[in-house]
Amino acid sequence: MLTVKGITKIFNQGTVNENVALSDFSLTLEEGDFVTVIGGNGAGKSTLLNCVAGVYTIDQGSIFIGDKDVSKLPEYKRASVIGRVFQDPMKGTAANMGIEENLALAYRRGKFRGLRWGISNKEREIYKEYLSHLDLGLEDRLSDQVGLLSGGQRQALTLLMATLKKPKLLLLDEHTAALDPKTAEKVLQLSDRFVKEGNLTTLMVTHNMRHAIEHGNRLIMMHEGKVILDIKGEEKQQLTVEDLLKRFGQVSGEEFSNDRALLS
Amino acid sequence: MLQIILGAISLGLIWAILTIGVYITFRILDIADMTVEGSIAMGAAIAATAIVNGMNPFAATVLAFLGGMAAGLITGFLHTKLKIPALLAGILTMIALYSINLHIMGKANVSILRMHTIYTPMENLGVSPTNSVMLFAFISVIAIVGILYWFFGTEVGCAIRATGNNPQMARAQGINTNNMITLGLIISNGLVALCGALIAQSQSFADVQMGIGSIVIGLASVIIGEVIFGKRNFLNCLISLVLGAITYRIIIALVLKMGMPANDLKLFTAITVAIALSLPVFKTYLRPIKKSIKGGDL
Numbered sequence: 001m002l003t004v005k006g007i008t009k010i011f012n013q014g015t016v017n018e019n020v021a022l023s024d025f026s027l028t029l030e031e032g033d034f035v036t037v038i039g040g041n042g043a044g045k046s047t048l049l050n051c052v053a054g055v056y057t058i059d060q061g062s063i064f065i066g067d068k069d070v071s072k073l074p075e076y077k078r079a080s081v082i083g084r085v086f087q088d089p090m091k092g093t094a095a096n097m098g099i100e101e102n103l104a105l106a107y108r109r110g111k112f113r114g115l116r117w118g119i120s121n122k123e124r125e126i127y128k129e130y131l132s133h134l135d136l137g138l139e140d141r142l143s144d145q146v147g148l149l150s151g152g153q154r155q156a157l158t159l160l161m162a163t164l165k166k167p168k169l170l171l172l173d174e175h176t177a178a179l180d181p182k183t184a185e186k187v188l189q190l191s192d193r194f195v196k197e198g199n200l201t202t203l204m205v206t207h208n209m210r211h212a213i214e215h216g217n218r219l220i221m222m223h224e225g226k227v228i229l230d231i232k233g234e235e236k237q238q239l240t241v242e243d244l245l246k247r248f249g250q251v252s253g254e255e256f257s258n259d260r261a262l263l264s
Numbered sequence: 265m266l267q268i269i270l271g272a273i274s275l276g277l278i279w280a281i282l283t284i285g286v287y288i289t290f291r292i293l294d295i296a297d298m299t300v301e302g303s304i305a306m307g308a309a310i311a312a313t314a315i316v317n318g319m320n321p322f323a324a325t326v327l328a329f330l331g332g333m334a335a336g337l338i339t340g341f342l343h344t345k346l347k348i349p350a351l352l353a354g355i356l357t358m359i360a361l362y363s364i365n366l367h368i369m370g371k372a373n374v375s376i377l378r379m380h381t382i383y384t385p386m387e388n389l390g391v392s393p394t395n396s397v398m399l400f401a402f403i404s405v406i407a408i409v410g411i412l413y414w415f416f417g418t419e420v421g422c423a424i425r426a427t428g429n430n431p432q433m434a435r436a437q438g439i440n441t442n443n444m445i446t447l448g449l450i451i452s453n454g455l456v457a458l459c460g461a462l463i464a465q466s467q468s469f470a471d472v473q474m475g476i477g478s479i480v481i482g483l484a485s486v487i488i489g490e491v492i493f494g495k496r497n498f499l500n501c502l503i504s505l506v507l508g509a510i511t512y513r514i515i516i517a518l519v520l521k522m523g524m525p526a527n528d529l530k531l532f533t534a535i536t537v538a539i540a541l542s543l544p545v546f547k548t549y550l551r552p553i554k555k556s557i558k559g560g561d562l
Binding site: 044065079080091093094095101108110111113115118119 | 432434525
């Protein structure tokens with residue numbers, strides 16, 4: 001479903017601050033794959049997601065979603081097949097707009113936006129139904145401004161928005177990192193459920209090794225812009241955090257350097 | 265005194281159109297668009313020149329509206345395609361428009377005294393000139409508020425609001441934010457030019473200098489409206505803008521009546537806006553102690 005072929009992304013090329021975030025990076029996801037991505041600080045995890053989403057243009061290589069080459073498509077055009085949830089709960093929703101208005105924006109992802117009403121009454125019923133599945137009581141607050149919601153509620157809403165129109169690819173960029181452990185757990189459960197129900201091809205960046213192991217059917221570890229570990233199937237099910245740390249040391253010859261990952 | 269107030273209301277109603285235009289960029293798109301200063305004079309210049317050349321005043325006013333939209337398109341192009349910061353893009357268009365407006369008029373000002381204007385049909389019905397301006401402006405404002413209320417509830421209107429509120433989210437939801445910003449600038453400057461056309465016809469002349477300070481007047485009206493008349497929902501906001509524009513004119517009329525020299529008018533307005541915009545800062549200075557004591561139950 002997603003094919004990343006030999007992409008390179010260099011920031012500040014030709015200056016003293018030159019930083020090779022991704023070098024000749026390749027990755028293929030089959031339909032329905034749920035891949036967790038883990039790695040130290042500056043390993044290129046978020047850069048990868050941003051390149052796939054079209055936030056950054058790539059310097060080399062190509063990106064295919066399905067059979068379509070999206071390498072040169074702008075971010076807003078790729079959005080028709082990509083659902084995204086960001087690390088910062090403030091980033092995924094429009095704070096000054098209502099819950100239903102945010103959902104209506106997501107409902108029209110990839111469609112032409114004309115002079116029809118921004119929300120129809122029929123949609124409101126659908127949104128109510130979907131929101132009730134979140135179990136956050138949001139179904140009774142359709143017209144409330146999203147700015148009034150907590151971080152966890154906003155992430156859950158963003159998740160719903162990302163999957164409202166079934167995307168070919170779901171990108172979760174450390175989407176629980178800014179939440180407290182209990183809320184993070186709940187948002188992760190929701191993510192699992194949405195992915196399973198929609199059989200969504202998913203790429204989830206996380207800094208939490210346990211989350212990376214417990215979720216998804218495949219785990220890749222990145223280091224200095226490359227994949228250094230790629231574990232799937234049976235092997236992934238038996239993986240432990242200790243294994244992962246040990247194997248990181250063997251492959252990279254360094255200590256795993258992500259303070260947040262070690263603390264959690 | 266009543267005459268002064270009525271005059272202020274009439275002027276305020278016309279300037280409410282500019283205020284709504286400024287609101288679209290300043291609040292909805294979150295851009296300070298300086299194009300306004302050029303496009304208001306442009307609207308006046310186009311309408312006056314067209315009327316002098318024998319065009320129907322209604323057609324002339326529509327032409328002015330289209331001219332303003334073109335100005336907004338230019339600023340949008342400079343900002344979104346050429347990546348010039350919004351403030352600078354607006355200033356560039358504003359300065360360019362100064363020359364263009366001189367070209368349109370062929371001189372620094374054009375008089376349309378005793379010519380047919382958009383207000384003439386009403387005057388022909390026996391309404392006094394002052395009242396017909398007020399009545400016409402009132403009807404226009406009602407129509408514009410209605411149309412914008414509808415427009416910003418449509419799919420594309422929602423997309424513009426989302427773009428101003430959170431561009432990153434808008435793009436992730438497949439919205440072409442560049443086009444939405446440009447569209448917002450086009451609508452805003454169209455309205456501003458329309459305001460210019462109505463002003464020129466009510467005062468019977470257009471002047472290349474008339475745009476100076478108009479952005480500040482627009483901002484002052486937006487802020488006065490929001491503070492005094494509220495911003496609970498979009499319709500409430502639009503109505504507040506109209507009332508804000510009128511209130512601003514009444515305040516100005518009163519301070520002039522009380523003896524403030526007309527030359528100090530722009531200084532007075534600038535200071536008012538500066539104070540209003542800095543209110544949030546003062547509020548945080550006045551309240552920090554209270555908050556830190558209560559901080560325990562976070």
